[in-house]
Each structure stands twice: as C-alpha cells, then as structure tokens.
Amino acid sequence: MRLIALIDMDYFFVACEELRKPEIKTKPVIVGADPKKGEGRGVVSTCNYVARKYGIRSAMPVSIAYRLKKDAIFLPVDYDYYEEVSKKVMDIVKQQADKFEQVSIDEAFIDISNRAKNYEEAQELAKSLQQEIKEKLSLPCSIGVSYNKLMAKMASEGAKPNGVKVIREEEAKQFLAKMPIGELYGVGKVMKEKLESLSYKTIGDLASANPVELVQRFRTYGAELYNYANGRDDSEIQENYEIKSIGRERTFENDTNDRYEITKMIREISKEVAEEVKKSGIAFKVVTIKMRYSSFEEHLKSRSLRQRSTELDEIVNNAIDLFDKYAEKGENLRKIGVRVSNLAKYKGQKKMFEYA
Ligand code: TTP
Numbered sequence: 001m002r003l004i005a006l007i008d009m010d011y012f013f014v015a016c017e018e019l020r021k022p023e024i025k026t027k028p029v030i031v032g033a034d035p036k037k038g039e040g041r042g043v044v045s046t047c048n049y050v051a052r053k054y055g056i057r058s059a060m061p062v063s064i065a066y067r068l069k070k071d072a073i074f075l076p077v078d079y080d081y082y083e084e085v086s087k088k089v090m091d092i093v094k095q096q097a098d099k100f101e102q103v104s105i106d107e108a109f110i111d112i113s114n115r116a117k118n119y120e121e122a123q124e125l126a127k128s129l130q131q132e133i134k135e136k137l138s139l140p141c142s143i144g145v146s147y148n149k150l151m152a153k154m155a156s157e158g159a160k161p162n163g164v165k166v167i168r169e170e171e172a173k174q175f176l177a178k179m180p181i182g183e184l185y186g187v188g189k190v191m192k193e194k195l196e197s198l199s200y201k202t203i204g205d206l207a208s209a210n211p212v213e214l215v216q217r218f219r220t221y222g223a224e225l226y227n228y229a230n231g232r233d234d235s236e237i238q239e240n241y242e243i244k245s246i247g248r249e250r251t252f253e254n255d256t257n258d259r260y261e262i263t264k265m266i267r268e269i270s271k272e273v274a275e276e277v278k279k280s281g282i283a284f285k286v287v288t289i290k291m292r293y294s295s296f297e298e299h300l301k302s303r304s305l306r307q308r309s310t311e312l313d314e315i316v317n318n319a320i321d322l323f324d325k326y327a328e329k330g331e332n333l334r335k336i337g338v339r340v341s342n343l344a345k346y347k348g349q350k351k352m353f354e355y356a
C-alpha cells in the first residue's frame with residue numbers, strides 16, 4: 001500500500017528567528033517588508049501564531065499588519081539564514097524516507113511505503129519524525145499522512161499547527177466534500193473566483209461535476225481539478241528536483257546600439273523571466289545579462305544580490321545597470337539575454353491552476 005507524508009514547518013521564517021532570539025517567542029512577530037510606520041509598501045512573508053491572533057497573515061500588505069498591531073516585532077527577511085536551517089531540517093527528514101522530494105524551503109514529501117505497512121505505522125513514523133525535529137532543532141512542524149501527495153498535503157493543512165493528521169483512502173471524499181473550493185490544492189485566487197462563478201462552491205460540488213464540461217472549460221487542468229476534487233493523484237515523489245536557472249534571450253530585428261530600444265527589450269524579456277520565476281515559486285540570487293554583438297562576440301555579466309528575490313524590478317534594474325556598465329558603447333548588439341540563477345524554492349505550487 002502506498003503511504004506518503006508531507007512535512008510542513010510551522011510559521012517557518014519566524015520560527016527560525018525565534019531560534020536565535022528566544023526572547024521574542026511570546027510576542028507577535030512578523031517577518032517581511034519594512035512597515036515604515038504604516039507607509040511601507042511590501043508584504044508580510046509570515047508571522048507567528050501570536051501575531052495571527054490579531055488577524056495578521058502571510059502575503060498581507062505590511063501596512064495593514066502594522067495597523068492591526070503597531071507594537072508587533074517586525075523583522076526583515078533573512079533568506080540565507082532560513083535556508084541554512086531548512087537544510088538541517090531536510091537532512092533529518094531524508095533519513096526517514098524511501099523517497100524524498102523537497103517542494104519549498106519548508107516543505108517536503110516523503111514516500112514511506114516500505115517503512116510502514118499501514119496507516120497506524122505511518123502515523124507512528126510521522127510522530128517520531130516530528131519529535132526528532134523538535135528535539136534536534138527546537139522547531140515545530142505539521143505532518144500529513146495519506147495515500148497520495150495531494151491528500152498528504154490536504155492532511156498537513158488540517159494538522160497545523162504542530163500536529164500529525166492521517167487521512168485514509170476511504171475517508172478522503174468525505175473529508176474533502178464540505179471544504180470551500182479555495183482550499184483545494186492547486187486552486188489559487190483567480191481559479192477560485194472562476195469556479196465559484198460557475199457555482200462550484202465546495203470541493204464536493206466539483207467532485208460531482210461533469211468532467212467533460214470541466215475539460216471543455218479548462219482543458220487538461222479541468223481533468224486534473226476533477227481528479228483532485230475526488231482525492232485522486234498518481235504523481236510520484238520526484239527526487240532531486242532541480243532547475244539551475246531561468247532565462248530568455250532575443251535577437252533584434254536589426255542589430256542596434258540604441259539604448260532606448262535595448263532597454264525596452266531588456267524590460268520585455270525580464271517580464272517573461274519574472275513570470276516564470278513566479279510560476280515556479282522560486283527565488284533567485286544572481287542576475288546575468290548576455291550581450292552578443294554583430295561580430296558574434298559574446299559577453300556575460302552577472303551580479304549577485306544581497307538577498308534572494310522574486311521581483312521583476314530586481315531583474316530589470318540589475319539587467320539595465322549591467323548593460324549600462326559593461327556594454328561596449330557604440331558596438332551594435334545582435335542579441336540580448338536575461339537570466340536568473342542560484343535559485344531556491346520558497347513556495348509550494350499552490351497556485352498552479354492560476355495559469356490555466
Ligand atoms: P508556509 O508553509 O505557507 O507558511 P508558514 O510556514 O509560515 O506557516 P504555516 O505554519 O501555516 O505553515 O510558507 C513557508 C515560508 O515561506 C514562510 O515561513 C514564509 C514564506 N512565504 C512567503 O514568503 N510568502 C508567502 O506568501 C507565503 C505563504 C510564505
């Protein structure tokens with residue numbers, strides 16, 4: 001029998017901060033953009049459960065978080081540190097797995113079918129893994145256990161915080177039926193609204209829909225949605241999932257040294273790169289531009305950012321800066337490319353239907 005677990009760390013970025021600043025543990029803590037006394041423009045990356053009591057949530061504008069709790073502790077994102085902690089967590093998790101797939105900085109699927117014979121044994125394994133992470137690293141996590149990745153993920157949501165939840169195959173449909181459609185794995189905000197406007201309000205509504213209609217409407221996503229709503233997911237644990245870089249390049253219609261035209265092209269291709277970055281839920285540390293001249297000579301210039309980013313502006317500004325600094329002035333360019341690398345996953349693919 002197939003047994004899959006999803007380990008998801010609780011309020012991860014803040015939990016990491018609490019490790020090195022234990023005195024903040026009992027206070028509302030937010031990691032994210034600088035609130036600048038309510039004028040800040042960025043968002044909350046995450047917050048601890050004390051802060052969640054005031055209604056503060058991930059992805060909320062930090063200005064609103066500030067309004068909800070002015071004297072909360074606001075800390076900047078220190079991605080490199082969280083990644084160090086994440087490596088330690090994942091090293092422990094890997095040891096308990098037949099197969100291991102890290103899906104974001106704080107989440108991993110493991111296949112435990114050869115280590116547990118049934119749901120009871122799988123639950124014991126999950127509890128002891130949770131205990132081991134707590135003892136060795138003083139970090140809380142939640143673990144979902146089920147018969148496929150989809151349901152393990154759904155179970156982990158139900159296990160939060162600091163719990164272990166098992167969903168047996170025979171319980172799955174009932175577990176899903178009453179849940180709002182937005183809770184289904186893979187359904188983001190846009191898809192949620194689309195589905196609701198078609199009167200699919202609960203996962204159960206979708207589970208009993210006509211699959212042919214869903215496919216007509218949403219192509220292959222329709223079939224996947226239907227399967228998910230019914231608790232079906234055959235996808236395997238993908239070991240060593242890794243993309244090394246994301247980039248685009250384009251050849252000019254006519255070779256050019258016109259700064260306006262070149263920076264316009266840089267903006268265009270950066271936008272495509274940023275879209276792909278968002279879609280894959282990764283953050284990058286290095287921005288590179290490639291300049292190929294009419295002579296076919298090729299120059300690559302890179303810049304390493306102080307912190308990992310997911311932002312279009314960071315790509316565009318650095319790419320244009322690199323161009324201004326390093327381009328051979330007066331030489332015609334034949335082709336230009338923009339690439340980001342030194343990537344790390346920071347989010348699961350909860351929004352994969354957003355792009356349907
Ligand atoms: P999550 O596992 O979604 O959130 P969490 O670990 O903070 O909280 P929970 O207890 O509910 O699991 O995301 C993991 C980390 O990814 C999170 O600590 C911060 C980061 N993150 C963002 O930067 N932006 C976001 O919108 C989300 C959801 C997470």
Ligand code: MG
Pocket residue numbers: 008009010011012106
């Ligand atoms: Mg988490």
